[in-house]
Amino acid sequence: MSDDMKVVEDLTQSEYKWGFITDIDADEAPKGLNEDIIRFISNKKNEPEWMTEWRLKAFKHWLTMKEPKWPNVKYPDVDFQDIKYYSAPKKKPELESLDQVDPELLKTFEKLGIPMDEQKKLTGVAMDVVFDSVSVATTFKETLNEKGIIFCSISDAIKNHPELVKKYIGSVVPYTDNYYAALNSAVFSDGSFVYIPKGVRCPMELSTYFRINASETGQFERTLLIADEESYVSYLEGCTAPMRDENQLHAAVVELISMDNAEIKYSTVQNWYPGDKEGKGGIYNFVTKRGVCHTNSKISWTQVETGSAVTWKYPGCILKGDNSVGEFYSVAVTNHHQQADTGTKMIHLGKNTKSTIISKGISAGKSQNSYRGLVKIGKNADNSRNFSQCDSMLMGDRCGAHTFPYLEIENQSAQVEHEATTSKVGEDQIFYLNQRGISTEDAINLIVNGFCKEVFNELPMEFAVEAQKLLAISLEGSVG
Amino acid sequence: MGTENKELKEWYKDQFVKFEKRLNGHSKSFMQKYRVESLKKFDEFELPNMKNEEWKYTNVRPIFKHNFRPAVLAEKVEVTRQLVDKKLYKQFDCNVMVFVNGQFEPAFSKLDCLPEGVLVDSLEKVLHIIPELVENKITKLSATENSFNALNGAFALDGAFIYVPAGKIVEKPIQVLFLGGSKTDDVLIQPRNLIIAEESAQVSVIANYQPIDSDKYFTNIITEVYAGKNSIIDLYKIQNEGSESYHVEKMDVHQDETSVFSHYSLSFGGSIVRNDVNSTLDGEHIECNLFGLYLGNNDQHVDNHTFIDHAKPNCVSNELYKGILDGKSRGVFNGKVMVREDAQKTLAYQSNKTVLLSDHSRIDTKPQLEIFADDVKCSHGATVGHLDDQAYFYIRSRGVPSDIAKSMLIRAFVSDVFEKIKITELRDQINRLIFEHLQRVEI
Numbered sequence: 047m048s049d050d051m052k053v054v055e056d057l058t059q060s061e062y063k064w065g066f067i068t069d070i071d072a073d074e075a076p077k078g079l080n081e082d083i084i085r086f087i088s089n090k091k092n093e094p095e096w097m098t099e100w101r102l103k104a105f106k107h108w109l110t111m112k113e114p115k116w117p118n119v120k121y122p123d124v125d126f127q128d129i130k131y132y133s134a135p136k137k138k139p140e141l142e143s144l145d146q147v148d149p150e151l152l153k154t155f156e157k158l159g160i161p162m163d164e165q166k167k168l169t170g171v172a173m174d175v176v177f178d179s180v181s182v183a184t185t186f187k188e189t190l191n192e193k194g195i196i197f198c199s200i201s202d203a204i205k206n207h208p209e210l211v212k213k214y215i216g217s218v219v220p221y222t223d224n225y226y227a228a229l230n231s232a233v234f235s236d237g238s239f240v241y242i243p244k245g246v247r248c249p250m251e252l253s254t255y256f257r258i259n260a261s262e263t264g265q266f267e268r269t270l271l272i273a274d275e276e277s278y279v280s281y282l283e284g285c286t287a288p289m290r291d292e293n294q295l296h297a298a299v300v301e302l303i304s305m306d307n308a309e310i311k312y313s314t315v316q317n318w319y320p321g322d323k324e325g326k327g328g329i330y331n332f333v334t335k336r337g338v339c340h341t342n343s344k345i346s347w348t349q350v351e352t353g354s355a356v357t358w359k360y361p362g363c364i365l366k367g368d369n370s371v372g373e374f375y376s377v378a379v380t381n382h383h384q385q386a387d388t389g390t391k392m393i394h395l396g397k398n399t400k401s402t403i404i405s406k407g408i409s410a411g412k413s414q415n416s417y418r419g420l421v422k423i424g425k426n427a428d429n430s431r432n433f434s435q436c437d438s439m440l441m442g443d444r445c446g447a448h449t450f451p452y453l454e455i456e457n458q459s460a461q462v463e464h465e466a467t468t469s470k471v472g473e474d475q476i477f478y479l480n481q482r483g484i485s486t487e488d489a490i491n492l493i494v495n496g497f498c499k500e501v502f503n504e505l506p507m508e509f510a511v512e513a514q515k516l517l518a519i520s521l522e523g524s525v526g
Numbered sequence: 527m528g529t530e531n532k533e534l535k536e537w538y539k540d541q542f543v544k545f546e547k548r549l550n551g552h553s554k555s556f557m558q559k560y561r562v563e564s565l566k567k568f569d570e571f572e573l574p575n576m577k578n579e580e581w582k583y584t585n586v587r588p589i590f591k592h593n594f595r596p597a598v599l600a601e602k603v604e605v606t607r608q609l610v611d612k613k614l615y616k617q618f619d620c621n622v623m624v625f626v627n628g629q630f631e632p633a634f635s636k637l638d639c640l641p642e643g644v645l646v647d648s649l650e651k652v653l654h655i656i657p658e659l660v661e662n663k664i665t666k667l668s669a670t671e672n673s674f675n676a677l678n679g680a681f682a683l684d685g686a687f688i689y690v691p692a693g694k695i696v697e698k699p700i701q702v703l704f705l706g707g708s709k710t711d712d713v714l715i716q717p718r719n720l721i722i723a724e725e726s727a728q729v730s731v732i733a734n735y736q737p738i739d740s741d742k743y744f745t746n747i748i749t750e751v752y753a754g755k756n757s758i759i760d761l762y763k764i765q766n767e768g769s770e771s772y773h774v775e776k777m778d779v780h781q782d783e784t785s786v787f788s789h790y791s792l793s794f795g796g797s798i799v800r801n802d803v804n805s806t807l808d809g810e811h812i813e814c815n816l817f818g819l820y821l822g823n824n825d826q827h828v829d830n831h832t833f834i835d836h837a838k839p840n841c842v843s844n845e846l847y848k849g850i851l852d853g854k855s856r857g858v859f860n861g862k863v864m865v866r867e868d869a870q871k872t873l874a875y876q877s878n879k880t881v882l883l884s885d886h887s888r889i890d891t892k893p894q895l896e897i898f899a900d901d902v903k904c905s906h907g908a909t910v911g912h913l914d915d916q917a918y919f920y921i922r923s924r925g926v927p928s929d930i931a932k933s934m935l936i937r938a939f940v941s942d943v944f945e946k947i948k949i950t951e952l953r954d955q956i957n958r959l960i961f962e963h964l965q966r967v968e969i
Contacts, residue, residue: 116579423910438895438897440897440899440900440902441900442900443867443868443870443899443900443901444867444898445898445900446896446897446898447895447897448894448895448896448897449893449894449895449896449906450892450894451892451893451894451908452890452891452892453889453890453891453892453908453910454583454888454889454890455880455882455888455889455890455891455910456888457882457885458882458883458884458885458887458912459912460882460910460911460912461909461910461911461912462908462909462910462911463907463908463909464893464906464907464908464909465905465906465907465908466893466895466905466906466907467903467904467905468895468897468902468903468904468905469902469903469904470900470901470902
């Protein structure tokens with residue numbers, strides 16, 4: 047076993063592969079947070095008065111709140127006055143073709159493995175690339191326009207579709223929801239906005255790559271996705287970030303609205319800088335994600351979380367309408383000194399609502415990985431059904447795996463099942479594979495991939511491949 | 527809330543002064559120091575409230591709305607032998623200890639067939655005659671964590687004391703009957719129990735909590751259990767307090783290597799009930815079994831908290847809690863299993879299953895795993911549901927009346943906890959309690 051352990055150790059010691067800094071002039075706000083900064087951000091983005099007011103209300107509320115301390119993670123206090131709340135690439139190109147884009151930027155995408163032109167031509171994925179808070183280019187807009195689909199940055203949406211934004215923003219995650227949601231509501235810089243009209247099935251997977259750049263810039267994304275009656279959309283979100291020494295704060299808010307008979311599939315691959323082997327640096331990822339399901343609708347969250355020094359997020363579903371369905375599939379990998387406290391909330395309010403939770407946690411090195419989930423069956427949620435499965439895998443004897451499920455059941459016709467297991471990579475499994483000539487390195491890779499398979503199966507094709515790669519990189523270094 | 531707390535704290539502080547006067551002679555003992563410290567803590571602590579994660583689902587305000595009078599300061603309640611006989615579990619041979627409102631009643635007790643060296647007596651008396659036996663153990667395990675613990679500590683005086691020296695086996699179970707309630711006062715009953723099993727000792731204890739009549743009273747217990755190397759302890763708790771009463775117990779168990787501790791928590795009565803069972807597995811090859819059955823009806827609130835701390839390698843823990851909730855009752859289960867960094871080769875299983883029988887019943891369950899070692903096998907599961915429709919249909923289609931069919935399913939549901947009870951004679955009596963409590967046809 048000591049040999050195996052050594053291989054595991056060698057592999058898990060690998061440095062962050064995708065760390066680099068892009069040198070682009072940013073149009074920045076000074077450090078600190080006050081009403082003037084919020085007005086500055088709002089003004090920079092030419093926002094209407096109601097938006098500025100909303101931000102200020104959120105800010106005032108935020109001031110009355112205390113930073114939550116209940117998650118099972120430890121990190122030094124965040125100095126909210128030491129963060130720049132706005133940073134945009136100075137040359138905002140309003141371009142029609144990629145040739146006009148800053149070549150520096152294109153290089154970054156190339157390093158990330160997202161050659162835009164190829165993406166555009168070959169994969170059929172429309173990309174709304176968010177580079178440091180401002181959308182730089184949007185592709186495939188026309189194809190989407192034909193169908194009446196709106197896919198743009200949220201700042202554009204505020205300008206061009208104020209009635210939709212006004213109606214839905216804050217309707218699922220109000221600014222009073224929690225500390226970081228309030229902060230986000232006050233200072234959000236940009237994000238994506240999607241509206242799928244009635245009866246439309248979005249012909250392609252919508253995708254956004256977020257990227258944090260410019261030192262000391264907290265990024266506050268705001269995503270609003272509305273699927274009108276009988277529509278369908280699959281949305282992908284993926285992230286990588288450069289290597290930094292200071293901890294960077296990321297507090298995003300994602301709101302999904304699934305109207306009657308609609309379906310939303312929301313997939314995330316998160317691979318921000320997790321800090322180095324000693325736990326220095328890395329991103330703080332405090333995210334509020336929530337969706338509301340109306341009658342007969344469905345929301346499915348899939349996430350692969352490999353990055354960030356501290357992750358703290360619970361994508362949830364409010365199953366408001368009868369017969370609505372919520373799903374949550376998650377793989378969370380922590381290594382070195384990473385900490386993750388993640389899970390979901392399934393709130394059953396309507397009759398015959400169903401939810402499924404599959405969560406796989408892998409911890410290695412000195413990391414801590416927690417699953418925290420809530421399943422609530424309301425008084426009127428007759429015949430609702432939930433199944434949860436939370437498995438953890440431990441690699442190394444200095445890491446931790448924790449499970450905190452909360453089950454609150456108020457209806458007798460409900461059926462709720464929760465199960466969790468914790469184990470390590472089986473020595474017999476490694477031996478079996480070794481025996482067939484597969485190196486320990488590959489064997490572990492195989493076993494881990496098998497462990498996560500249920501979740502990867504839920505990812506769209508393009509993402510499944512990337513997710514497996516990320517998993518291999520965060521755990522096993524060069525093994526692909 | 528603030529002023530209310532202040533009044534309440536003043537009330538108990540006032541009671542403490544009266545209590546101290548009655549203790550004459552004890553004032554310099556270590557117990558008295560502990561009492562004073564506990565009272566100080568009671569004064570400092572915030573009362574448990576729902577903002578506190580440990581009390582998230584249990585509102586204890588009704589308990590603190592009342593000024594209960596510590597039973598020692600209340601008028602002594604006389605009970606008859608007939609009543610005692612009625613309340614005891616019978617049909618099997620056992621040693622008997624009887625406590626009325628927390629005070630030992632030697633006249634009703636029967637402790638004549640214990641092996642030599644085994645000491646079963648009232649804590650108060652043992653504190654008088656061999657204080658060192660108590661002093662080494664008591665309060666060492668149970669940290670004062672909240673207002674309830676502090677309140678018990680402040681008025682700690684009597685309780686069951688069971689000491690089994692090395693190598694001794696107590697063959698007949700020891701049944702400890704706690705009777706509570708008073709016509710003249712709302713009494714506060716606070717037994718302080720201490721069970722010590724030395725190396726290779728074996729003992730089986732049945733703690734039987736019952737009301738004298740239907741009065742309002744509050745039982746607040748701390749039980750400390752020491753399981754020495756290689757010892758075996760079976761501890762049954764059958765809580766069937768009056769429907770108006772409140773019941774809070776904290777049990778702290780310390781296990782040494784190769785010991786086996788099994789706890790059977792059977793919860794029937796009480797209006798607000800909270801059971802805490804904490805076990806520290808401080809040695810290798812330990813086995814810890816926690817089994818529980820909780821039944822709720824009417825407006826009952828039953829809260830079970832368990833914590834198993836795997837501190838050393840190669841231990842096994844088993845946990846199975848099952849509940850049936852009817853009427854407007856609420857159940858809470860919080861089971862925590864901790865596996866410390868070096869506790870390799872740990873096996874920990876935990877399961878919590880609840881059946882909701884009515885539209886207004888409710889369960890909040892939270893099984894928790896915290897694991898810091900990699901070579902372990904741990905699992906937990908929780909299910910909530912109603913009686914199986916298909917099974918019910920199957921039985922009904924064979925011509926079985928509805929109420930009997932339901933009783934059959936209830937019986938089947940509880941059977942796996944039920945079968946764990948080693949004293950077979952006890953099972954029938956428990957079975958009757960289950961159906962009595964749920965007001966259903968007994969089968």
